[in-house]
Amino acid sequence: MENGTHYRTCHLCEAMCGVAIETQDGRITSIKGDENDPLSRGHICPKAVALQDLHEDPERLRQPVRRTETGWQEISWDEALDLVAEKLHQTRQEYGRNSVGVYLGNPNVHNHGALMSVTPLMRAIGSQNRFSATSNDQLPHMLASLDMFGHQILFPIPDIDQTDLFICIGANPMASNGSLMTVPDFRGRIKELKGRGGKMIVIDPRRTETAKLADEFHFIRPGSDAFLLMAMVHTLFAEDLINLGATEHLVKDVDLLRLAAMPFTPEAASPHTGMPAEDIRALARQLANTPKAALYTRMGTSTQVFGGLATWLASCLNILTGKLDRPGGMLFNQPAIDLVVLGALAGQSGHFGKRHSRVKGLPEFGGEYPASTMADEILTPGAGQIRAFVTVAGNPILSSPNGRRLEEAFEQLDFMVSVDYYLNETTRHADVILPPTAALERSHYDLIFSMFAVRNTAKYSEPLFDAGPDTRHDWQILLGLAHRLERLNKGGSLPLRTELGWRAFQQLGPDPILDLLLRSGPYGMNAGLLKGIAEPAIDLVLDILPRRHPLRGLAKLSPLNRHWNDLPKGLSLSVLKDNPNGVDLGPLKPTLPDRLFTRDRKIHLAPRRYLQDVERLFAHLNQEAPDDLLLIGRRHVRSNNSWMHNSQRLVKGKDRCTLMINPKDASRLGLQAGDSAEISSEGRKIVLPAEITEDLMPGVVSIPHGWGHDRDGIGQSIAAAHPGASINDVLSDEQIDPLVGTSVLNGQAVSVKVWRPDRQRKRA
Incomplete structure (x- = not known):
């Protein structure tokens, strides 16, 4: 790595801010906003400093570890991957393929390598018991897009x-x-x-x-x-x-x-x-x-x-x-890379309710069950019970309702593996932890959030630091596991052609695929001298082939389609490398009816x-609104879910994990500024300092999401020193929106009272 300024995209939230990172002698000396980034225009938020903190964190795992009776023990990559594959395969053989559960966390969607390699792993595991953060987040938006416009991510x-x-x-x-x-x-x-x-x-x-x-x-x-x-x-x-x-x-x-x-x-x-x-x-x-x-x-x-x-x-x-x-x-x-069209070509525009979960009968969406039923599927005996579990870049104990019950469920698993570089509230239950490289040690292209941006842009970031000789990127970990599982599933070996395909992917990585997708997308190759031949040929394909024929879809997406004539052309990975600040592809424009994927x-x-x-809504119309205290979450610009609290620069200062409450409610309950409040619901309870503010509507209380670092055995000392409490230790996993299966994270009723530690000790 050369000294000087390096341009990247910050991957810590959805904003895709451009950053200019100064380095000297292998260390980061400053992080500033990239004024030439066409989307962020020089803006960054306080989280950007965490790029350095995450990279340099001495508590970040860098080698695989295995749980032993005397604590965590480092093991080699081959030993770790072989062990995990064998355990997952044994579980499948003994209890069936659905006995292995998988949870994918939010950071995966910021990582093009992980996105490209998670599908082979899911295929090798073969389980229907798949979960992700989707059902605690954007699932209603995805279902509405599927039903109204024909595609789940449109x-x-x-x-x-x-x-x-x-x-x-x-x-x-x-x-x-x-x-x-x-x-x-x-x-x-x-x-x-x-x-x-x-x-x-x-x-x-x-x-x-x-x-x-x-x-x-x-x-x-x-x-x-x-x-x-x-x-x-x-x-x-x-x-x-x-x-x-x-x-x-x-x-x-x-x-x-x-x-x-x-x-x-x-x-x-x-x-x-x-x-x-x-x-x-x-x-x-x-x-x-x-x-x-x-x-x-x-x-x-x-x-x-x-x-x-x-x-x-x-x-x-x-x-x-x-x-x-x-x-x-x-x-x-x-x-630039249109996952909407590519997904439709692969038959992945989305589906809902094709099957239902074993215990509660909740509908799947896109092949995943709601996260609120993970604990049910682990704790409830019977055919299809989850006995082994895989988490990838996720901390569901803090991010899913009723985290204490999910904790109980993870404790009874026969085997668990986590792909993560922190020993956190969830991964501490794993038998093996496989830590990937940090973000600054791998290339970056934002496949997902480019589709949601308020302006069309494309930006690629090369690795800033050498990952080291004995490390693995997450795509290498996921592919390594998938390859081993596929061989075990097939009796120990794969056909030569298949084996060569695996090795090629593992050797080349995701960037050649990224380049192909850029070149074949709407901003890709320029027809040039072939324009007179290419455009009529594309028109013919679009006219004569059935609307759902895959060749018709490829022709529609092709940069040679005259529909894209007014778009910039010539985009490729090499072009993006030559433009490290990113390439401006223009403002949003009308696209209908071409972007519709409904059958008609x-x-x-x-x-x-x-x-x-x-x-159901009408049935509530003539009912009186209940007078319970209703709980809502909240977010802070210096925090993102549960995994950025081990940065001293982000957690320092005034305590942000508080119970916000309106003065009228505080007075009625006898709460004063500086008091601790006990928040409870159906036997679940947490204690937080009260923050009395007119910013809350009367009858409403608020707790931020992602805290609760008071569990034993986590390897994040800064987070443990600023534990807060988890809102999901109060929320019920029984409350869901029956229409879509989304967890109810806002609007659950709670009780609040002054917490007196002396009184609590006397009762004990």
Whole structure:
């Protein structure tokens, strides 16, 4: 590694900020924002310093370790991979293929090598007991996209750089830098929006960091967003404000939605939401009457008891007011590597409910069961019980509801392996830990979040540091396990052709595949002299082949397709290496109907599963809203889930893991500033310092996600010194949205009281 400035993409959240890293004599001397990055434009958040902290952390594992009676013992890579493959194979042989469970954590989607190699591992394991963070996060958005647009990862993105009205419900992009909306420098972009006369409206149970920048803010009761959004739909129909705009010829079933919305007047929704009826009407009118407007919802609306309905209704509102496929509204972007089209070509546009989990009968989505039922599948005896488990870059004990029960489940497994470089709350239960290289030791290209960005860009980062002679990238670990398992499954050997294929992939790695995908994508090769031949040939293929024929799909994606003529051309891995700041591919543009993947090439406004669930919402319409204290999560810009608390620079300062509570509720409960509060639900309880603030709606309390580092046996001393408490030690894993299977992380009822340690000791 040469001394000087190195340009990379920060991988620590969805924002894809460009960073300029200064190095001297093999060490990082500074990390700053890359002013020439076309997406982030010089912006970085405080998490960027953790790139150095994670790389240099002495507690980061660098060699495989095995649990022994006397503690953790380092072993060689071959020994570790052979041991893991043999144990997983034995479990399959004795109890069946579904006896092995797998959990994939969020960091995998920031890692193109892991994404390309996890599928061979899943195929080699062969289990239906697969889980991920999806069902604790964005699952309602994926199901809505599948049912409405025909593809599970085809998400409409707010065109925030051109909009005049941004309505933000249940999201806090000032802390998250966007989510399913990759938007670095959100503050700067909102400043630009206001500078052109635009406006931001925020609706949330908490006056968040984003809400404090808003021109208009409304409190809303947790879990009631579907009532608000349905009342807005009702208003649009009642006041003749429907205008489908450019999508008018594409949208079907408008009348079905009109009928479904009829009972949900703003007056009926008001007691549930806590918002006055006239405010609900005014919100609908502003959305309808502002030509360039976008309504955006995220975690607060999706991870609640009506999360599926709320997420679907948000898309309906954008469609009914003509904001979909309109500049300044909601647009589908066009990434350099189009996983939407590639997935469809491979038959992976998505599916839901093809099978159901063994214990609770919950529907799968995209081959995964809801994470809330992991413990059930481990603890409940019978055919198909999980006896061995694999985690890859995940910490579900802190990130899934009822973490203590999941802890109990992991303790009874016959075997567990974790691909992770920390000994954390989950991996401490493993028999073997396989640590991959750190992010700065491998190349980087953001396959996933490029699809959600508010501007089309492409950027590749070469490894900044040498990984060392006896280390493994995560793709090498996953492929090594998959290769060994496949050989064991086939009786000890593979056909020569298959064996050579495995060895080639393991030798070359993911970057040659990345290069091929770039060259064959819409910004790839230029037709040049072949244009006169290539374009008519592509037209012919598109005309004569059936719409779902794979060759037709490849022709559609090809850079030689005249549809992409106005896009920049010539993109390849070598071009990106020559442009380390990234390549600007232009603003978002209208793409319909070409981006639709429904069978009839229509937008399905009212899929039947949602109309059926409206009956559940209607059943609650005439019920009084309960007066329980309702718990919501929250996020901080210096934190990301559970794995960034071993950086002293990120956790120092004022304690951020607190119970936020409104002064009225605190007074009623006898809580004062500085008191510790006991938060409990159905026998589960945690204790946190109380933070009394007007930023919380009365009747609502808030705890941040990702803390709880007080378990014995973790190897993160800084995190253990700032343990906080896990919100998921209070939340029930029994509460899910029955429409989609998402965990209810916002809106569960809790009890709060003053915690007196002396009293607790006397009782003990």
